[in-house]
Amino acid sequence: MKLGLIGNPIKHSLSPWIHNQLLKQANIPGEYNLYELEPGSFAAQMELLKKEGLAGFNVTVPFKQKIMMELDAVDEQAKLIGAVNTVKIENGQWKGFNTDGKGFLNSLRVKYPDICNADRKVLILGAGGAAKGIFHTLVHAGFENIDIANRTTDRVKEMTKSNDTSDGAGIITLADAEQRVADYDLIIQTTTVGMKPHEEQQIISLDNIREGTVVSDIVYQPLMTAFLKEAAESGARIHQGHEMLLYQAVYAFEIWTGTSLDEHGLLEALEAQLK
Numbered sequence: 001m002k003l004g005l006i007g008n009p010i011k012h013s014l015s016p017w018i019h020n021q022l023l024k025q026a027n028i029p030g031e032y033n034l035y036e037l038e039p040g041s042f043a044a045q046m047e048l049l050k051k052e053g054l055a056g057f058n059v060t061v062p063f064k065q066k067i068m069m070e071l072d073a074v075d076e077q078a079k080l081i082g083a084v085n086t087v088k089i090e091n092g093q094w095k096g097f098n099t100d101g102k103g104f105l106n107s108l109r110v111k112y113p114d115i116c117n118a119d120r121k122v123l124i125l126g127a128g129g130a131a132k133g134i135f136h137t138l139v140h141a142g143f144e145n146i147d148i149a150n151r152t153t154d155r156v157k158e159m160t161k162s163n164d165t166s167d168g169a170g171i172i173t174l175a176d177a178e179q180r181v182a183d184y185d186l187i188i189q190t191t192t193v194g195m196k197p198h199e200e201q202q203i204i205s206l207d208n209i210r211e212g213t214v215v216s217d218i219v220y221q222p223l224m225t226a227f228l229k230e231a232a233e234s235g236a237r238i239h240q241g242h243e244m245l246l247y248q249a250v251y252a253f254e255i256w257t258g259t260s261l262d263e264h265g266l267l268e269a270l271e272a273q274l275k
């Protein structure tokens, strides 16, 4: 089975490592290749990709939205999110899915089942592609108390506009979020702040956090961001970015192969790859 990833830059992606482990575990002969595409001439590069004989591929930055124009069908959840991270190819037909939000929520459910109740109060920091996937998945799962804070408020309005819950989401500033940190049971950091090596900058400070609050950061390089360090030191429980990374891959693999695997054993090995 031939699989792959399109994106740019992707040289340091861990997806080949993860999917090669999954192929091995499922006893499926196959390969997972990287296709680092140039941002121009996308459609022409897609024509070339069609000749690769792929059974499916993942899509990452900056093509998660652009790919949607090339698809024959898009799954409902991916349509709502407005982005695709997984494409399945069957009889030459390309169908798009988004496993980011599902990967996030299920990795959280495995680690902290108590926090995955719909009545929990949630704060999402950020309004980019990752935030969108997580937000719509939480709404779909029934979460009703979600506030979103982003540097650019207009982006939050855009992101929540197709939200069909009666409550809607609260749009607040980052400064407000910092003041109200103690109100939340779950805080999800989805921005790129903290991603550079040794970056000590944090999106907000967690001074007022309650013990036991779950703090999640989707950044996985470094594994322990300054944001998560402060959370752990303040008695919060932490959920790290590589957990979502692994689960979104497992769900993509399931879409391509119909095989669902036990990912537990892989988390520690993935952690070792990142250290």
Ligand code: ATR
Pocket: 061, 125, 126, 127, 128, 129, 130, 131, 150, 151, 152, 155, 190, 191, 192, 193, 203
């Ligand atoms: P992606 O789609 O890959 O998630 P993105 O759309 O660029 O990437 O989103 C990045 C997120 O990080 C956004 O929420 C962005 O805030 P803006 O919408 O205001 O741009 C946030 N972000 C990036 N750098 C930031 C910074 N220095 N301070 C605050 N927020 C930042």
